[in-house]
Every structure is written in structure tokens, then in C-alpha cells.
Amino acid sequence: MRLGFKLMAAVVCISAAMPADCVAALRISDYYSPRNGKRPARSSTQYIILHTTESPSAGSLRKIRRYGEAHYFIDPAGRAYRIIERDRIATHAGRSMWNTRRNIDLYSIGVEIAGYHNRDITAAQYQALRELLRQLQRIYRIPDDRVLCHAMVAYGTPNRWHRHSHRGRKRCGMLFATDAVRSRLGLRSRPQVDPDVESGALAIGDPELHEVLYGRSRAFGTSSATEAAPSIQNVISSSVTAWTIARDRYNSPDTIYVFPSGKRVSGNKLADWTSLPAGTVVLLPQEPDFGAIDNVKTIGKDGPTAEDIAGDETRSATTVYFLPTGSVLRGSQMSTGSIAALQAGTIMLVGYTYGGHVTANRNAFDICGKRWNYPSTLYRLPDGAFQTGDSMDERAIPRNTLVFFRN
Ligand SMILES: [Zn+2]
Structure with missing residues (x-):
């Protein structure tokens, strides 16, 4: 019974000042990220950004918690989890812009909903999210048309398909x-246009997405999410390119192209993007929002010793060790004895070239060229957090950030 009491005590209303609001029984469990305490307070809260995990619930909750990538998580059963305290910064929006404001993490609360961008969520998720939004909107005075989705604020930098920075990343x-969907969530308005496309700051990089976000044909409360969602199959054709399917993960080592002949090639090994044969199937990594973060390993969590994690690569120049003292060393700079003595908590990267620091005179492009915004490229920010290349804004990479890339 004591355990039962403890569980009940953990289920508290997020709006302590308004106990009457708890009647809708939104159950939020504390499941704080180990990064929570290190995250600075957010000075301004203008938006709520809604995400879909694009992967099964349990694995995505674990990862989002591990890296502090949302304030809240709602699982398919409608259970809500508190990952980062709502007044602190969570890293959920990546390279983002809304109405000329960049780095939306600094101005927003991020909510991850276990599910997929083009599939309806469960009735329990509707109920939980509706109540969570109601409480957060009241606390921060956020109007309905500032409850946005990640697709609205994410943007991409120029690549082989887009000469300009673009929406649709x-x-x-x-x-x-x-x-x-907004109607069922109690949201009575939405943005009518993309302000950054209107101003000319961004181009439209995904016309189908743009139609879903801002199309005129849908009267309030009549369309369904599944009807509105474009149905893109993961097969290359005359009108479907690698970009349409894989976005900026097109050249990731984790994206696999299966040719009609059966031959399989990973995205980083393909050179000719214009003559991919029709019928080529594109296999995307299971958890597209996280990508290379998976490659960040920790002794004690991912394996008992460095050798368990890196195997034959333990003393390789492309195995990188982040010692608890703050030193960063390549395996080739270390002795077998010093590697064996590494303590739990030492972070490792296997298969990565150490590119060095970003400085005033040396930017990420100088360090790793076109790989700077690859999903496989990793940045270690001065606060110790890792981010993937596809989530970086080249104008906002702090000095002393370390860059690691794959060859
Ligand atoms: Zn997202």
C-alpha cells in the first residue's frame, strides 16, 4: 500500500496555483532526464511545439529522456511524463525559425507524442494532450495559433535539391x-500562412507538406488527419526523389537504398543522385529524429569496458574518448593500460574523425566540408550536450564546440 501511495503522490497537477483544473485528471509522472538539472531557465515562452516520435513508444521515451529532448512525452495509453521542467530549456526543435525568430528551443515548450506524423493518435492521447495544452496555455498565456508542430518551424539549409534555405526539413x-486534429484538441485557430515563406526568408521545400499545413481546402473540423496526409511510398520514381523520401537524411550512412537489382548501398556511399533507378526502395533508420546520437556511448551503460564497446577499434584514431577530466583523446593516443583503466561514465565515439574546435576563424564547414550538416556528424556543445549535424544552424554554433564526422 505504501508503494501505491507513492505512485499517487507522483501524479500531480502541473498547475498548482489552480487546483480546480485538476479535475480532468491529467496524470503526469516525473521521469526527469539526467540533463534536467543542467538546463538553463528559459526566459521567454511564446510557443508550444508538438512532435511525433516516428518510432515505437518505449524506445523513444528512453532516448528523449536520456538526452532531454522534450518537456513532456505522451505514450499511446495517454500517460504523460515530465522529462525537463517546463521553465527550463529542452532541445527539441533543432534548426528552427518562426516569424524571423531562430532557435525556437529558447522560446518554447516541446511535447513529444508517441506516434507518426501522418497517423491519427489514440483517444487517450487526445484526452491527455488536450488537457496538457489547456494548462500550459493558461500558465504561459499562449494563444491557439501559437501551438505549432515541429514541421512548421524546422528549416533546412541549401542542399542539392534546394538552392535556398527552405521549410520542409x-x-x-x-x-x-x-x-x-486541432478541433479535437480544443484549438480554435491555427497559423494561416508560413511567415518566413511569406517574407521570403525561406523557400517551400516540400509542397505537399505546405498544402497540409496551410492549404485552403480544409474547413474547420471536416478533414481527417489521414485524409490530409500525403501518402508517400518509400520508392523512387520520376516524381519522387531521394529528398522527397528521406529529407536531409538522404545521404546518411543509416539510410539504405535497395536497387531493383537487389543491391544495397548506404546513403553516404551514393554519388550520383540524378540517375537512381525508378523502383529503388529507400529504407530509413528506425528513429529518424535521433540518428547519430545513438553512436554516443557511455562506459558502464553501453558496455562494462571500452573494449566491450569498441572491440578491435579500441586504440583506433577514429575512436574518441571524453574523459571525466574534460580531456578528449583519440584511441591512438592512449595506451592499452590507460584504456583499460577508464572509468564508468567515460563517453566514447567509435568510427568518428575528431575535427577539432569551432573558433572565430574556423567554422564547421572549414572543419568537415559538406558533411557539416549531415545527420551522421556530431557536435559536442560547450555544455557537453551532443547534437547531430542536421539539427545545427550554421549561424548559431557556439565557439569551442567540437566537431566529429564520419568518413
Ligand atoms: Zn520533432
Whole structure:
């Protein structure tokens, strides 16, 4: 019974000042990220950004918690988890812009909903999210048209398909732009246009997504998320390119192209993007929002010793060790004895070239060229957090950030 009491005590209303609001029984469990305490307070809260995990619930909750990548997480059963305290910064929006404001993490609360951008969420998730939004909107005075989805604020930098910076880097949370879904969440308005496309700051990089987000044809409360969602199959054709399918993960080592002949090639090994044969199937990594973060390993968590994690690569120049003292060393700079003596908590990267620091005179492009925004490239920010290349804004990489890339 004591355990039962403890569980009940953990289920508290997020709005302590308004106990009457608890009647809707939104159950939020504390499940704080180990990064929570290190995250600075957010000075301004203008938006709520809704995400879909694009992967099964349990694995995504574990990862989001581990890296502090949302304030809240709602699982398919409608259970809500508190990952980062709501007044601190969570890293959920990556390279983002809304109405000329960049780095939306600094101005927003991020909510991850276990599910997919083009599939309806469960009735329990509707109920939980509706109540969570109601409470957060009241606390921070956020109007309905500032409840956005990640697809609305994410943007991409120029690549082989887009000469200009563009909207459409992600479809994350796309269904939360549709009238039917917003209606069920109690949201009475939505952005009518993309302010950064209107101003000319960004081009439209995904016309189908743009139609879902801002199309005129959908009267409030009539369309369904699944009707509104474009149905893109992961097969290359005359009108479907690698970009349409894989976005900026097109050249990731984790994205696999299966040719009609059966031959399989990973994205980083393909050179000719214009003559991919029709019928080529594109296999995307299971958890597209996280990518290379998976490659960040910790002794004690991912294996008992460095050798368990890196195997034959333990003393390789492309195995990197982040010692608890703050030193960063390549395996080739270390003795077998010093590697064997590494303590639990030492972080490792296997298969990565150590590119060095970003400085005033040396930017990420100088360090690793076109790989600077690859999903496989990793940045270690001065606060110790890792981010992937596809989530970086080249104008906002702090000095002394370390860059690691794959060859
Ligand atoms: Zn997202």
C-alpha cells in the first residue's frame, strides 16, 4: 500500500496555483532526464511545439529522456511524463525559425507524442494532450495559433535539391496542423500562412507538406488527419526523389537504398543522385529524429569496458574518448593500460574523425566540408550536450564546440 501511495503522490497537477483544473485528471509522472538539472531557465515562452516520435513508444521515451529532448512525452495509453521542467530549456526543435525568430528551443515548450506524423493518435492521447495544452496555455498565456508542430518551424539549409534555405526539413508532428486534429484538441485557430515563406526568408521545400499545413481546402473540423496526409511510398520514381523520401537524411550512412537489382548501398556511399533507378526502395533508420546520437556511448551503460564497446577499434584514431577530466583523446593516443583503466561514465565515439574546435576563424564547414550538416556528424556543445549535424544552424554554433564526422 505504501508503494501505491507513492505512485499517487507522483501524479500531480502541473498547475498548482489552480487546483480546480485538476479535475480532468491529467496524470503526469516525473521521469526527469539526467540533463534536467543542467538546463538553463528559459526566459521567454511564446510557443508550444508538438512532435511525433516516428518510432515505437518505449524506445523513444528512453532516448528523449536520456538526452532531454522534450518537456513532456505522451505514450499511446495517454500517460504523460515530465522529462525537463517546463521553465527550463529542452532541445527539441533543432534548426528552427518562426516569424524571423531562430532557435525556437529558447522560446518554447516541446511535447513529444508517441506516434507518426501522418497517423491519427489514440483517444487517450487526445484526452491527455488536450488537457496538457489547456494548462500550459493558461500558465504561459499562449494563444491557439501559437501551438505549432515541429514541421512548421524546422528549416533546412541549401542542399542539392534546394538552392535556398527552405521549410520542409521535417514532417514531424504534421497531423497537428490539420483542422480535425486541432478541433479535437480544443484549438480554435491555427497559423494561416508560413511567415518566413511569406517574407521570403525561406523557400517551400516540400509542397505537399505546405498544402497540409496551410492549404485552403480544409474547413474547420471536416478533414481527417489521414485524409490530409500525403501518402508517400518509400520508392523512387520520376516524381519522387531521394529528398522527397528521406529529407536531409538522404545521404546518411543509416539510410539504405535497395536497387531493383537487389543491391544495397548506404546513403553516404551514393554519388550520383540524378540517375537512381525508378523502383529503388529507400529504407530509413528506425528513429529518424535521433540518428547519430545513438553512436554516443557511455562506459558502464553501453558496455562494462571500452573494449566491450569498441572491440578491435579500441586504440583506433577514429575512436574518441571524453574523459571525466574534460580531456578528449583519440584511441591512438592512449595506451592499452590507460584504456583499460577508464572509468564508468567515460563517453566514447567509435568510427568518428575528431575535427577539432569551432573558433572565430574556423567554422564547421572549414572543419568537415559538406558533411557539416549531415545527420551522421556530431557536435559536442560547450555544455557537453551532443547534437547531430542536421539539427545545427550554421549561424548559431557556439565557439569551442567540437566537431566529429564520419568518413
Ligand atoms: Zn520533432
